Amino acid sequence: MELCVALDLPTKQENLDLIHKIKDYDVWLKVGLRSYIRDGEEFLKDIKKINPDFKIFLDLKLYDIPNTMADAAESIMGLGVDMFNVHASAGKRAMMEVMDRLSGYDKRPIVLAVTALTSFNEDEFQSVYESPIAKKADQFAIDASESGLDGVVCSAYESESIKNITNKNFMTLTPGIRPFGEDAGDQQRVADIAFAKNAHVDFIVVGRPIYKSENPAEVVKKILEQI
Numbered sequence: 153m154e155l156c157v158a159l160d161l162p163t164k165q166e167n168l169d170l171i172h173k174i175k176d177y178d179v180w181l182k183v184g185l186r187s188y189i190r191d192g193e194e195f196l197k198d199i200k201k202i203n204p205d206f207k208i209f210l211d212l213k214l215y216d217i218p219n220t221m222a223d224a225a226e227s228i229m230g231l232g233v234d235m236f237n238v239h240a241s242a243g244k245r246a247m248m249e250v251m252d253r254l255s256g257y258d259k260r261p262i263v264l265a266v267t268a269l270t271s272f273n274e275d276e277f278q279s280v281y282e283s284p285i286a287k288k289a290d291q292f293a294i295d296a297s298e299s300g301l302d303g304v305v306c307s308a309y310e311s312e313s314i315k316n317i318t319n320k321n322f323m324t325l326t327p328g329i330r331p332f333g334e335d336a337g338d339q340q341r342v343a344d345i346a347f348a349k350n351a352h353v354d355f356i357v358v359g360r361p362i363y364k365s366e367n368p369a370e371v372v373k374k375i376l377e378q379i
Contacts, residue, residue: 153348153349153353153354153355153356153379154179154180154354154355154356154379155179155180155355155356155358155372155375155376155379156179156180156181156182156209156325156355156356156357156358157170157174157179157180157181157182157357157358157359157362157363157372158182158184158327158357158358158359158362158363159171159181159182159183159184159187159363160184160186160187160359160360160363161187161363164187164190164191164195164198166363167187167191167195168198168202170362170363170368171199171202171203171206172202173368173369174362174368174369174372175202175203175206176203176369177369177372177373177376178205178376179206179372179376180206180207180208180209180234180235180355181199181206181207181208181209182208182209182211182357182359183195183196183199183208183209183210183211183233184211184212185211185212185213188210188212193231196208196210196231196232196233200232207234207235208232208233208234208235209233209234209235209236209237209325209355210228210231210233210235210236210237210261211236211237212224212236212237213237213238213239213266214236214237214238214239214242214250215238215239215241215242216242216246217246218242218243218245218246218248218249218250219249221238221242221246221249221250222246222249222250222252222253223253225238225250225253225254225263226253226254228261229254229257229260229261233261234261234262235261235262235263235264236261236262236263236264237263237264237265237266237305238250238263238264238265238266238301239265239266240265240266240267240292240293240295240296240304241266241292243295244295244298244299247265247295247296247299247300247301248299248300250263251263251299251300251301262302262303262323263301263302264296264301264302264303264304264305264323264325265292265293265295265296265299265301265303265304265305266304266305267288267289267292267293267296267304267305267306267310267314268281268285268288268289268292268306268307268310270307270326270327270328270342272285285307285310286309286310286313289304289306289307289310289313289314290310290313290314290317292304293306293310293314293317293318293322294317294318297318297319297322302322302323303322303323303324303325303354304322304323304324304325305324305325305326305327306324306325306326307326307327307328307342307343308326308328308329308343308347308348308351308353308356309343309351310324311324311326311348311351311352311353312350312351312352315351315352320352323354323355324351324352324353324354324355325353325354325355325356325357326343326348326351326353326355326356326357327357328342328343328357329342329343329344329345329348329356329357329358330342330343330344330361331344331345331358331361331371331374331375331378332344332361332374345375345378345379346378349379356375356379358375362375
């Protein structure tokens, strides 16, 4: 299991300050919509200047028509990130087109598909997808696996089932991890590290418990000790 730190702070400088505090730890850094839209490719370069060994997960959840998604994925190749994601709701044809477009490269990032956002509760998800979360997450995972992706984004509660119906090497990345019983915030399906480990999660994403701490480096150290 690996730790992915979410860079969700209000300004670029606050994110950079956080990165400096944890620069000596072997972690992934998640750059999401707000940070990337606001700070762009230059922010990715700034991360590598602080520590070239940081691995970057670009969390943009690509969701569009197949050709547009493939074009965007090919553009991401030029950013030097180590992982990015698409949305499984775009369908198998879109996911397959993304992977086909990337197949011409000698080395590509890890590509994951978002299943069910961890902000959904069961009723909210049903109203959109007309299916229980667990059932639809499993189907999205099968679609992603059959489309050649490396894994999915899901909650820790879906991870074990997804591993069982795909294969043990099919990756799961889980947001909504609250390592020490912190408040769930806007997340619904949260879990702690022990639960994630038992569910064979490959990557845990932790944001608020780290960046809201007075000592983020100490929190990162404690999490790494647990995983």
